[in-house]
Amino acid sequence: MDEFLQTLSSSPGVCHPDCVQASNAQDDYDASQSAALIAVSLISSARVISKLDAELTEYSAQYLVDYVGKEEVEGEMDQPHCQYTVENLLQYVVENVWTKKEDRQEEEVQQRPDVTVKECLQFAFKKGLPRREHWAHLGCVSKVPPFACQIPRVPMNGEVMEATNWDEALELAMQQPVGARLHVFSPEFDRRLGEKGIYDGPSGKGTRYVGLRDVIVVEAARINGKDVATVQICYKKKTYFVKVAVKSRPLRFNSGDKVTKRTSLLVDYCMPRFSIN
Template sequence: MAERLLQSMSRVAGRCHPDCVKASNEQEDYDESQNAALVAVNLISSARLVLKLDTEFTEYSAQFLIDNAGKEDEPGEMDQQRSQVTTENCLRYLAENVWTKKEEMDQKRCVLTVKDCLELAFKKGLPRREHWAHLGCTFKAPPFACQIPRVPVKGEVVEAKTFDEAFKLLVLQPIGAKLHLFSPQIDTVGEGIYDGPATVKSGTHYVGLRDVLIGSVEKFEGDTVAIVKISYKKKLSFVKVSLTRMFLTAPRNDTPGIGPTGLLVDFCVPRLSIN
C-alpha cells in the first residue's frame, strides 16, 4: 500500500487541487518561508551531488520543511509510526481534508530562514519532492505521511558575513545569501548586470531582502558578478549581481537606513557529513 501511494504521488506531482490554485493566485509575490525552504533544499541537492551522495541532481521537498516547522522537537505527527497507509486511512483523510469544503482558517506560522530549514533537514531528513505535497499546498499532511521514506541529511550550517569568507565556500558548492532588491532595477535588468539603486533617486523603490542561491562568480562587461538564482514575482530566474557595487540609504520616516553594504549579504551553506 505504501509503495502504491508513492507511485500515485509521483504521477500527480505538480498538479494542484482547485483550492491550492485559488490560494496560489491570491498569494502575494513573496512568501519568505517558502522561498527560504526552496533555497535550502537547492543547497542540499547541490551539496549531495558534489559529494556524490546522489548520482544526479535530486530535488527534495521544500513543502516538507514548511509543514513540519516548529514540530522538530515534538514526538507528534512527524515520527508517529502507528498511523499506517491503508485504504481506510487514505479515504478518511480525503473525506476530512480534501473532499469536504471547509471554511478557510488563518493559521499563523513562524517565518522560516534558510538556516532554520537546513537545521530541520539535519534533524529529520528529507523526502524527495515528488513524494510530498507541492510547495504552497494548503492541505494538512496526513498522519500516515510518516511512512514516506526520507533521505537522512547530516551536517552543520556554516555562515559567513563577508563575501571573501563566502567565496571560499563557493569554491566547493553553491551558497545561500540574501539580496537587496530595488525596483525597477530588478525588473528591467534582463541579461545585464543588477547593480542596485540608480544614482538618481527618482522612481527607485526598495523592495527588501530576498533569499537567493549563488551558483558561481564570473567576469562580465568588466565587472565581477555573482550568478544568482532568485524567485521574484512568482518566477525563478538567474540574475548577474554586481559584487563591486556598494550602496547606502538614508533613514526615512520609520524606516531605518541601510549600508554602506554590498548587494549580497548573510551567506550560508550546508556542510554535509558523508558518515
C-alpha cells in the first residue's frame, strides 16, 4: 500500500481520456463537486488556524463526492476483494483503465440528491479524509476500487457550527472562514465578478434566477453604512471574489411570477470547528 500511495503522490496528474471527455461535457456547475470543494477548503483553513496542521494541507474533494450520501458496506475491509494485492490492482486496471469505455459492461447508476457543504463536513468528521494526492482527482469518472477503503485518512475530530443569520455568521467569521450559499441572479451577478461594485441581488425586469451557489465568506465590512461580505465563488469554472450586500430584502425568484419572499442573499452558513484535544 505504501508503494501505491507513493505512486499516487508522484503522479503528474494526467486525466484519463474518459475524465477529460466528461469534464468537457459537464455543465458550468456541479453542486456536489462545489460543496465538496468548499468543505475541504474550510477544513484546510480551520486545521491551520487550530494548529492541527503546520501548513495548509489539501484534502480530497473527490473522496467526498464518491462517498457522501451513499450507503456503506459494513465490514468492507474484511472482504478478500477489498484487500490491496497486486492481483486486485491489476484486475482493477484491466477493467477500468485498459478496457475501452464502449466495451465495458454498463452499470445501472441510481441518481442521488446533490450533497451539501454541511453533509460533506459531517461525513469528514465521521470518516476522516485522505490527502488530495492520495485519492483520485476531482471529476474522476473511474469506479472507486474496493481496496481504496484501505487508503489512510486523516482523522477529523470536531463538529459543524451553523448560523441562522448574518449577525451569528459574523461571530463565526471572526474565528475562521465560513461557508454559505448565495442566491445568484443574472445578469446582475455577472456584472459584479472580480470585486466590481457590490452585488445587491435582482434589479428588475429581465432578471433571471440562476440558483443557490456555494461560497466562502472571507471578509466582512461596512461600506457606505451597509453590511457587506466578500465571498469566494467558483462561477462558470473560474474563481472570483465578489462583494455581497447581506441585508434581508424581498426577492422574486422566477421571472414573471408573483412569488416573492424576504430573505438575505447569503443563507445556510456553516463551518467546521475542530477539537484540539
